[in-house]
Every structure is written in C-alpha cells, then in structure tokens.
Amino acid sequence: MEILDAAFMQRALLAALLVGITAPAIGIYLVQRHQALMGDGIGHVALTGVGLGFLLNTSPVWVAATVCVVGAVVMELIRSYGKARGDIALAMLFYGGMAGGVMLINLSDNGSNANLVTYLFGSLTTVSEQDITAICILAAFVILATLGLRRQLFAICQDEEFARVTGLPVRLLNLLIAVTAALTVTVAMRVVGLLLVSALMVIPVAASQQIARSFATTLALSVGIGVLVTLSGTTTSYYVDVPPGATIVLMAIGVFVALTLIATPLARSRARQKALDEERCTLAEPGAPGAPDDVRV
Amino acid sequence: MNQPERAKEDEQPVISLRGATASLGARPVLRGVDLEVRRGEVVALLGANGSGKSTAVRAIVGQVPLTGGELELFGTPKRRFRDWARIGYVPQRTTAAAGVPATVREVVSAGRLARTKLGFSRRADRDAVVKALELVGMADRLKDSVNALSGGQHQRVLIARALAVEPELLIMDEPMAGVDLASQEVLANALREEVARGTTVLLVLHELGPLEPLIDRAIVLRDGCVVHDGPPPEAVGQHALPGHDHVHPHADPAAEPTRTGLLS
Numbered sequence: 001m002e003i004l005d006a007a008f009m010q011r012a013l014l015a016a017l018l019v020g021i022t023a024p025a026i027g028i029y030l031v032q033r034h035q036a037l038m039g040d041g042i043g044h045v046a047l048t049g050v051g052l053g054f055l056l057n058t059s060p061v062w063v064a065a066t067v068c069v070v071g072a073v074v075m076e077l078i079r080s081y082g083k084a085r086g087d088i089a090l091a092m093l094f095y096g097g098m099a100g101g102v103m104l105i106n107l108s109d110n111g112s113n114a115n116l117v118t119y120l121f122g123s124l125t126t127v128s129e130q131d132i133t134a135i136c137i138l139a140a141f142v143i144l145a146t147l148g149l150r151r152q153l154f155a156i157c158q159d160e161e162f163a164r165v166t167g168l169p170v171r172l173l174n175l176l177i178a179v180t181a182a183l184t185v186t187v188a189m190r191v192v193g194l195l196l197v198s199a200l201m202v203i204p205v206a207a208s209q210q211i212a213r214s215f216a217t218t219l220a221l222s223v224g225i226g227v228l229v230t231l232s233g234t235t236t237s238y239y240v241d242v243p244p245g246a247t248i249v250l251m252a253i254g255v256f257v258a259l260t261l262i263a264t265p266l267a268r269s270r271a272r273q274k275a276l277d278e279e280r281c282t283l284a285e286p287g288a289p290g291a292p293d294d295v296r297v
Numbered sequence: 298m299n300q301p302e303r304a305k306e307d308e309q310p311v312i313s314l315r316g317a318t319a320s321l322g323a324r325p326v327l328r329g330v331d332l333e334v335r336r337g338e339v340v341a342l343l344g345a346n347g348s349g350k351s352t353a354v355r356a357i358v359g360q361v362p363l364t365g366g367e368l369e370l371f372g373t374p375k376r377r378f379r380d381w382a383r384i385g386y387v388p389q390r391t392t393a394a395a396g397v398p399a400t401v402r403e404v405v406s407a408g409r410l411a412r413t414k415l416g417f418s419r420r421a422d423r424d425a426v427v428k429a430l431e432l433v434g435m436a437d438r439l440k441d442s443v444n445a446l447s448g449g450q451h452q453r454v455l456i457a458r459a460l461a462v463e464p465e466l467l468i469m470d471e472p473m474a475g476v477d478l479a480s481q482e483v484l485a486n487a488l489r490e491e492v493a494r495g496t497t498v499l500l501v502l503h504e505l506g507p508l509e510p511l512i513d514r515a516i517v518l519r520d521g522c523v524v525h526d527g528p529p530p531e532a533v534g535q536h537a538l539p540g541h542d543h544v545h546p547h548a549d550p551a552a553e554p555t556r557t558g559l560l561s
Contacts, residue, residue: 032395033395034395036396151410152415154407155410157395158395158404158407159388159393162388162458165360165381166408166411166462167382167411168414168415209397212398213440213441213442215399218397218398
C-alpha cells in the first residue's frame, strides 16, 4: 500500500478514522434531541478559534477547541434557560463566530485566504504532527464520554424531564454533550473542514435510522458508516486529487440514499408481515412473540 | 433502613404541599395549594384545563419552581431531597419516541437510572425492566421500536418506565390521555397490582374512568386553588366543579361516564 508510505497520509488516515468514530457517536445524541444543526453552529464559532490561533501563533487546534467549548456551553445555556428569542441569540453567536474568524485570520501575519479555505473545507496535507497529537487526545475523550455514558446520555436526550426526576445530574450531562460536540468539531476540522463537520454528525445517523430499530444498532451502524466514508473518502482524495471533506460528505449522502432505497421495500415487507400476524392474532395464544415492526422511513 | 425509622416514616405524609404558589411567565397558576398524600393512598388530582393540576404535579417533582409555600417529600424538604429512586414519574406525553429509533426495552431501561445513576446496568436492572413491561402487558414488545406502537402502547411504555424504578410513590400526569379502552383496562389492572403492593399513587386525571374503584381520595383544583378534597366526586372533570351547571342533555344515561379517554 503506497498510500501508507507517506507520513502525511498516515496522519490523515488516522485523523479520518477518529473523525469517522467520534462525529456520529456524538451526533446521534444531537439528532435524538432534534438539535441536528448544533454541530454546524459550533463549526462557525470554531473559526474564531482558528483565527485566534493564527494571530497568537499557537496551534489552531487547541485554541479552536477552547473557543468551541466556550461557544457550545453558551449555546447550551441559551437552550436550557432562554426560551424566547433563543434562535436569534444562536444566530448572533454563529455569524459572530464566522465573521470574527475571517477577520482574525486576515489580521494575522501567516493567515491567508488559502489557509482559511483548508480550515473551511478540510485538507489532507495540512494535518501536522502537532495536530494529530491533539486530535488523538480529544478523540479519546469524545469516545470515552459518548460510549461510556451512553445509557445516561440516551435517557436525557430521549426525555429530559423524566431524566431529571430520576435524579441524574442532567445539567452536567447536557454540558458534557455540548463540550463533547465542540471537541468533535475540532477533531474533524482538519479533515472534513468546519463547514462540513456537522454533516458527519448527522448523515450517518440519518442513514442508519432507515434500517435500524434500536438505539444501540443505530449507534453502531452510524459509527460504521462514519468510518467507512471517512476512510474511503480520504483514500479517494489521495488518488484522484479532490477535496477530502466534500468527497466524504458526498459519500455519506450516497450511503444514505442507498439505505433509504433498501429500507423502503424492507419496511413494506415488515408491515405486510405485521398485518398478517395481526390477522392471526386472534388464534395465537397470548404471550406469543410479537410481530416485527416496520421502521421509520 | 431500620425498623423504627421506617415506622416513623409511615406516619409522615409522602407528599406534603403547603400554601404552594407558582407562576408560568407572569400568570399565577398555583395560588396557595395545600395537598397531602399519605402512605398507601391513591389520590386523583382533578380539574379543568388550566386549573393548575399539571403544574402542581410538576412542582412536586421539581420541574416547576415554587414561588412560595413549602414542599416536603417523604418528610424531607424538597431542596434537600435526593432519594429520587423512591419516586416513579410519568410525564404528560403523547409519545415515548424521540429523534432516533429506540426499542421498548431501551426506553424503559432509562427508568433504572434512578437506581444505577452513572454506574453500570446489572442483572437486577434488566429483570426489573422485564417485570415492569409484564405488568403493563408489553413484555412481548421488548425488542420492538417505539415508533411502531399505538398511542395507548406509548402510554404503557411510559408507565412501565416509571414502574421499572420500583418506586414507593408513583406520580402520573394524565396517564389515560389518548389511551384506547383496552389499554385503559390494562393500565387499571397494573395500577391495582402496584397499589396492592403498597405503592402510593398521585395521578392527574381528566376523568376517573376505569380507575374510579382504585381512587381513595380526589382533590379538585380550579384556577390554582383546591376546591374539593375528599371522596371522589360522582361526576368528574369539569362537571365536578362547583358552579358548573349540568345542563347539556345526555342521549343515553348508560353511556356515562364516557370511557374513551378522548374527551381530554
């Protein structure tokens, strides 16, 4: 495999693998509570972090991580406290973050529009050794949090009010989701780019939903799809010289379309089976195993 | 807990709300509510829409802040109460589903978090989930997606989730809303078993329906005030409120009370 000979490709593929795991792993909770676009908002805010990193001449990944965490915590506070005009406040935050980033990058000495574009849309050659260390540490945290606390995070995203009455530290867990989403954005930033980060949080989950019936399956399948598209997208980008972020996202959409096409007849046959079982129900003894249900399309 | 402590607890009300006031926005919803539920009682909270019955229950479980008055749960002031595993809560919902598919087992398992908190799920937790689902007659749907359930089945899942806590006190907000007659009977039987086991129950209802024989006491709210606290009234819901002139004719007296649960 000549692709693995180049050190920059080794780093790019490792980063891609980690993005493929982490983005759907946190994205599933955001989708579950109908906050699918939160990742996009954090991506906008992250740009200010990147600009700040250029201006201060430090690692943009760490500065972006810090700024993202602050931005995500503010978003979470707006979500949980400010009922009215919450969307206006979020819009301010998103576009403020975007504009701030563009401004800061232009003010810095080594910042250029070409540099900006690699952060917006991702680039393989720019994943430095320093970046990959940061990406590994952040990804480890994201994986530990999203998989280790999946029962608790599932509960608060399924029904927050009920979760509070079970005595779970809901406020803390909500902040954990926000912080984890923010760190995932910085993990994914170098490979898929800030404007496409959110796609990897949402599309693999949406694709899995087409055929999965349980949360556990959806989670496993999303991570599988995530890893599949990030690795194959990165490889394609190496051979064909196309931007990796766009390749990965288009592949993810391809998987979504393919699974939707498979799921439609599957759901129909399940529904037919169910209808048959229900006809039989009057004769079947009670306690007989239930009919398989159709899935959401 | 040792014996004397338990005996002392038995005399204390499980829920004690005194002079409770609460508002939603600028609108006062509770205007000095006194409410007491003793151990083993089954108490129904009745009233018209907007009477504050749901707010009262949500204040008791800490989801609506009280602007005045006192609340004690199991003899402990609310702000020091941490023993949430003693309470099973059924929020007012029309669905148990969210944005991602989940099975009946996964949703009901969330109830066990009251006991495991941030720890791992054990054998006993899984058994409790199955037992709770058996109680509401949904054990055969364990692996089904909640998206595939009917309205009544959603409600059964939500109640099983509260029962999985293995609570001493069950608090339910309109558990019969939108529930078909068959599911209502199942739920009434499940509740009967729970009550026989000594569980205390406080439930918000629009009408007594098939639960009527189980109810020890009814508290009727109107405009955020208690207007009745005693045996369940003959007619319920709007009809129970003083000043309600019962003028509309009924075509068939045998049709009363309406038991579709769809009136709410």
